[in-house]
Amino acid sequence: MRYEFPVIHSIDDIERFRAEGLIHKSFGRWARDNGTIVYDYTYMTDDVFPRIGENAFAPYARELRGLTFDAETGALLSRPYHKFFNAGEREETLPQNLDFGAAHAVLEKLDGSMIHVFLAPGGNLAFATRSGVTAFSDAAFDWFKDADASGAGRTAVRRLCEDGYTPIFEWTSPSNIVVIEHVEPRLTLTAVRHRESGRYLDMPDLLHHARSMRVAAVGSFDPVAEWPSFAERVFGETDGEGYVLRFADGHMLKVKNARYARIHKLKSRLVQEKDVVELALGGGLDDILPHLPEAERAALSAYRDALMDAIGRVARRVEETVAAGRLALGAEDARLGQKRFWLEHATPLGADLAGVAMLVWNARESALDAVSGLVAKNTGTGPRFDALANRLGLPRWGYSFAG
Missing domain, CATH: 3.30.470.30 (DNA ligase/mRNA capping enzyme)
Known part of the structure; x- marks a missing residue:
């Protein structure tokens, strides 16, 4: 747990790790209207924050939770809590x-x-x-x-x-x-x-x-x-x-505060696949994992990682579709271009992903956030999630908890 906090002067101290492929896909970099660039992570799996010593980026990864820079100069403006x-x-x-x-x-x-x-x-x-x-x-x-x-x-x-x-x-x-x-x-x-x-x-x-x-x-x-x-x-x-x-x-x-009644109530939700997915996407597993036996903790962590990898693959498919649409339609009139993108590029993705592609096309959400949102919206009932998981090729939860 103990290590030297990294010295950070500018955005270059973070971006130098991108070329080395060390910045996990969970980390987003967002330009804000007030002239700042903000780094934060969008979801949590075991490999988002590497063990200290695993690579040179590991201590910097723990700083990417609100780290803020000047968009024009790259100067560090704010450094909230490390992870x-x-x-x-x-x-x-x-x-x-x-x-x-x-x-x-x-x-x-x-x-x-x-x-x-x-x-x-x-x-x-x-x-x-x-x-x-x-x-x-x-x-x-x-x-x-x-x-x-x-x-x-x-x-x-x-x-x-x-x-x-x-x-x-x-x-x-x-x-x-x-x-x-x-x-x-x-x-x-x-x-x-x-x-x-x-x-x-x-x-x-x-x-x-x-x-x-x-x-x-x-x-x-x-x-x-x-x-x-x-x-x-x-x-x-x-x-x-x-x-x-x-x-x-x-x-x-x-x-x-463990509040055993709450933990038991949460743990009972792990029986149903749709609830496990909802907790994984919402970050709720972090509060449960420390209170589970090793085998159960490992099973949940592995499923969460597999789920996020699958969602990432679907998101990349959407990103590729949007990129192809922009290349094909070029500088076409925005209204006509949007209609053609829907008909020629988004619709072939199927009913589930066509709307997601439009969100990304209109820059309303990132592909990863949009696909995650789609999955989260379909956790209301078991049959609904089951059908979506089959269509998108999501991993299935088959572990049985003792209670």
């Missing part, structure tokens, strides 16, 4: 492989949306989620401006950004419910990270900056003295989401 994992989710996060004697803080894991702040091209403050500036991040920024009547908080945030840091918050509100219902809106400072080095500030500095910004700081608790008793207490809790263990070197570990 870290649940206890037991990977070999590196098995309790026996962790040194709880090393200095660490136990932090409250909040149930909201991660917000990171940076200076956008042009110099304005930007509040963003992993995807960039969104309705959620705009709501958080609006709340912050209203709460910060004097402007002192915004001045403190701007100064921190100008000094080369990325403030990271959690936005919780009654209108932003993930699992837990919140009584009132709140912006909580959870971390401050140096952009280029990736270093996280320690708790005393975090508390200082939270006071300067006029916001709450994430709650902290006593370090873990002994893992078994700590885990037993956490797994028995019914309030909150859990905890994040943050070591002095910045590396972290999620310990979620």
Whole structure:
């Protein structure tokens, strides 16, 4: 789990790995309207984030979850959290492989949306989620401006950004419910990270900056003295989401409140293929995998990987169709070109993929997102998914769980 965070100066530090074929297809690179380029991953399989040491890109891969650059200059603008994992989710996060004697803080894991702040091209403050500036991040920024009547908080945030840091918050509100219902809106400072080095500030500095910004700081608790008793207490809790263990070197570990009734309920869904697919596409398997025996965990991971590979193959077929259509139709009138593309290129793909091809043709969605969306929409009933899986050639789920 422990490694040196990579130094990142510009977008070239990421793109140099593309020619080597090391950037996994799950990672997207999106140009946003505010003059930025944002990197994030679109789905999760075991090979999206390679083991540290497996290749040179591995530590950089863990940074691609909202990493933001200036589209014109390529300069690094914002560096939110690196990817870290649940206890037991990977070999590196098995309790026996962790040194709880090393200095660490136990932090409250909040149930909201991660917000990171940076200076956008042009110099304005930007509040963003992993995807960039969104309705959620705009709501958080609006709340912050209203709460910060004097402007002192915004001045403190701007100064921190100008000094080369990325403030990271959690936005919780009654209108932003993930699992837990919140009584009132709140912006909580959870971390401050140096952009280029990736270093996280320690708790005393975090508390200082939270006071300067006029916001709450994430709650902290006593370090873990002994893992078994700590885990037993956490797994028995019914309030909150859990905890994040943050070591002095910045590396972290999620310990979620297991809430056994919820886990058993989720596990019962793994009996039906359509529900396994829904969980795989929605990222819900990540919360279940750490609580399963090794054989079940391996079976689920293998199926998820095979499913995403199959969806990727279908997406490439759609991409090839769209590329062929653009080449054939060239600069033809947009309206006539769209009609001809539908008749001559999209329709031959069949009823399932013709609409997907039109979404890609009109640049409304990427092929991967559109095909994933098609599959997700067909998980409502077993027969419906069964028919689609046969038509698209998706792998089938045949594992039997004990319960």
